Amino acid sequence: MAAASPSSLRVDIVSGFDPALVRVHGDLDIASAPSLRAALAPLLHRRVELDLTDVAFIDSSGINALAAHHRHCRDAGGRITVIEASKPVRRVLHITGVDEVLVHRRDPEGPGGGRREDPPNTP
Template identity: 50%
Template sequence: MKETGWGRALGIGRRLAEADDNQAVVNVDLQVEVLSGKQPALVRVRGELDVDSSPTLIVALLPLHDQCVELDLAPVAFMDSTGVRTLLACKEASSQTGGTLRVIDCSTPVGQVLDLIGCREQLTR
């Protein structure tokens, strides 16, 4: 896997570039479906977004770094602070490389975490 500017911006590019592809993208707790034929690209995330699964989301989003991306988190049952940090970092990195990233829907548990941390508005605009 080649390190991209977005990977560098997230501070994970070298780690992911050096990782075995199977280790970097396989996670039984998180499934990421990318519908990139649409504009904006729709990315549907299902499962648990946490410290173990966040790299799976990053790997799925890397090829879309310079595109408009809408994240559907409605099927996400659980998200911890690492998941929130990952979303914020991906949004920032996307804006630095000419893309956009925003959450268009989320489950009640994810919404509660975003509200508790105070970043729902930042991630949905």
């Protein structure tokens, strides 16, 4: 399933697995945040892993969409975690503190090891 917005955001959902995998492509901003919310809405009761590797830019509207979905998921018995993110997105998640709630850090020695998911060092 895929959803798109005029801002060229693309959301690919692989829901046949548990947790569902959601890959987001494009900029996550004021124009595209409603599209992300709409794409995630049917997954409130599910465990969702979010891959933001192909998101080059995220603004406060994107952060708000992620935080709101996290709250709604929690209330509905679901869960959302960011398992991958581009460097600029990781930095924003870290600066805003959202990484403390949404980012899953894998053990470098375990499955998926070697992928950098920790927030970058900030000056």
